[in-house]
Amino acid sequence: MKRRLFVASTISALTSCGPITSALSRNDAVRSVLDSAEGLNHALIGTRGLAREYREQDVDRQFRVNGFSTPSDANYLRLLAGNFAAYRLVVHGAVEQPRGFDLAELSRMPQRTQITRHDCVEGWSAIGKWSGVPLAALLDAVRPRADARYVVFRCMDNDGAGNLYYESLDLHQARHPQTLLALRLNDAPLDPDHGAPVRLRVPTQLGYKSAKWIARVEVVGSFANINAGRGGYWEDQGYEWYAGI
Amino acid sequence: MKDVTRPAIYRYPVLVRASHWLWVVALLVLVGSGLQIFNASPNLDASDKSDAARRVLAIGSPAEGIGTTTIFGRTFVTTGWLGWTGDGMGSHGAHAFGAWLTIPGYQDLSGGRRWHLFFAWIAAFCWLAWLISSAIKGNLRKMVLASSDLPKLWPMQAYYLKLRKTPPSYDVYNPLQKAAYTAVLFVIAPLVVITGLALSPGIDAIANPLTTLFGGRQFARLWHFAGMLLLLGFFAIHTFQVATQGFVNQMRSMISGWYQP
Numbered sequence: 001m002k003r004r005l006f007v008a009s010t011i012s013a014l015t016s017c018g019p020i021t022s023a024l025s026r027n028d029a030v031r032s033v034l035d036s037a038e039g040l041n042h043a044l045i046g047t048r049g050l051a052r053e054y055r056e057q058d059v060d061r062q063f064r065v066n067g068f069s070t071p072s073d074a075n076y077l078r079l080l081a082g083n084f085a086a087y088r089l090v091v092h093g094a095v096e097q098p099r100g101f102d103l104a105e106l107s108r109m110p111q112r113t114q115i116t117r118h119d120c121v122e123g124w125s126a127i128g129k130w131s132g133v134p135l136a137a138l139l140d141a142v143r144p145r146a147d148a149r150y151v152v153f154r155c156m157d158n159d160g161a162g163n164l165y166y167e168s169l170d171l172h173q174a175r176h177p178q179t180l181l182a183l184r185l186n187d188a189p190l191d192p193d194h195g196a197p198v199r200l201r202v203p204t205q206l207g208y209k210s211a212k213w214i215a216r217v218e219v220v221g222s223f224a225n226i227n228a229g230r231g232g233y234w235e236d237q238g239y240e241w242y243a244g245i
Numbered sequence: 246m247k248d249v250t251r252p253a254i255y256r257y258p259v260l261v262r263a264s265h266w267l268w269v270v271a272l273l274v275l276v277g278s279g280l281q282i283f284n285a286s287p288n289l290d291a292s293d294k295s296d297a298a299r300r301v302l303a304i305g306s307p308a309e310g311i312g313t314t315t316i317f318g319r320t321f322v323t324t325g326w327l328g329w330t331g332d333g334m335g336s337h338g339a340h341a342f343g344a345w346l347t348i349p350g351y352q353d354l355s356g357g358r359r360w361h362l363f364f365a366w367i368a369a370f371c372w373l374a375w376l377i378s379s380a381i382k383g384n385l386r387k388m389v390l391a392s393s394d395l396p397k398l399w400p401m402q403a404y405y406l407k408l409r410k411t412p413p414s415y416d417v418y419n420p421l422q423k424a425a426y427t428a429v430l431f432v433i434a435p436l437v438v439i440t441g442l443a444l445s446p447g448i449d450a451i452a453n454p455l456t457t458l459f460g461g462r463q464f465a466r467l468w469h470f471a472g473m474l475l476l477l478g479f480f481a482i483h484t485f486q487v488a489t490q491g492f493v494n495q496m497r498s499m500i501s502g503w504y505q506p
Binding site for chain 2: 019022031033034035036037038040041045046048050051052058060064117120121122123124125126127203204205206234238239240
């Protein structure tokens with residue numbers, strides 16, 4: 001009798017975890033407690049060292065496409081139709097020298113090529129060969145002011161509800177040598193599905209930080225006033241801003 | 246009702262009891278939220294990057310209303326259990342593990358990650374606090390398998406299988422218990438933590454060899470999942486033992502500390 005009671009109570013305890021945690025997940029106080037792990041992970045893991053770089057034969061020739069596919073945004077389609085001749089990567093905000101860069105200018109800047117693994121928050125991984133301008137070089141060209149803290153990437157894809165994708169890094173992450181504004185994937189210019197003409201590559205964090213279809217790079221002191229204030233499109237939906245784990 | 250006159254002994258200090266129950270909560274939350282995370286990409290590959298040619302486990306839904314589980318290339322129809330399961334809101338859908346098993350109890354990767362990463366810290370802090378206090382009090386020796394216990398492992402198993410009338414002599418924990426505790430606390434649990442860390446791109450950048458040691462990132466995910474199954478196996482046997490070896494006495498001792506020998 002006792003044993004049956006025990007088995008029954010164990011099973012009911014197990015199956016009630018879902019509903020209880022579902023209710024708790026919607027509670028703001030619970031969420032803020034759970035969120036404390038992010039600060040701990042950011043402090044302890046942070047952005048240190050270098051992501052592993054692979055050999056040519058490790059590259060996925062068909063690099064997996066995830067998230068939004070080619071943006072349907074009219075502005076983007078117009079640029080795409082003109083083969084991005086009219087594209088200017090605008091770098092502005094808390095910088096001494098805001099300016100735009102066309103693709104030829106970006107190609108003339110110092111380039112870096114890295115074969116790195118892309119780790120999606122969903123759990124899968126793929127390896128690509130990325131070439132482009134280290135973000136640090138771009139920041140050096142516009143010279144962030146003393147009040148600059150974060151670099152925000154404004155993208156051209158919207159989610160159908162009018163929200164444009166955006167992401168952000170702090171200056172330390174932005175200046176990491178492998179943080180790249182990629183222009184090329186696997187020895188060819190980026191195609192529209194993979195973020196043409198310019199996308200971010202942050203191999204030290206999960207894939208959602210590597211924003212595609214970048215229109216503007218905005219240097220800011222705080223991202224609290226941008227959209228829901230959490231520093232990115234997925235962050236606003238509840239994902240961690242620090243995506244190193 | 247033999248030996249009721251023997252005095253109760255204070256068996257579990259408060260830190261042991263507190264960490265024990267926190268671990269119970271942490272294990273349930275970590276498994277549930279881990280399955281939620283698994284559902285976002287319900288494959289396990291023995292490789293670094295994702296590689297369908299080295300897929301060990303795939304749970305999916307090839308068509309509406311059908312769930313399948315493929316293990317080492319062999320596919321089983323698991324509709325209702327795996328692949329096509331309840332979504333926690335009254336209907337069914339293409340979710341590897343059903344909503345009744347996941348935390349939260351609906352599809353929510355970011356929510357699952359939040360619970361998982363928080364309770365990973367709880368479990369780790371508990372383990373550390375338990376280890377330090379047990380080491381200081383000298384209680385570890387009672388639990389950790391020693392070389393002198395090895396010859397007693399089979400006699401103990403034989404006693405359980407009723408092949409032997411009496412168990413071999415032992416102090417607090419019998420040799421099989423010690424083997425189980427040692428494996429869980431010093432091998433499997435640390436392995437689960439380390440393989441979890443090996444999944445982190447930030448950790449990977451700091452310590453590449455760690456991820457490589459486990460065969461790459463996807464392989465580390467496979468080890469992490471396998472470690473979870475081993476922990477659940479321990480959990481099942483452990484609760485069965487508690488239920489059959491004097492349930493009230495066992496529960497009372499892990500709540501109040503006092504055990505009636």
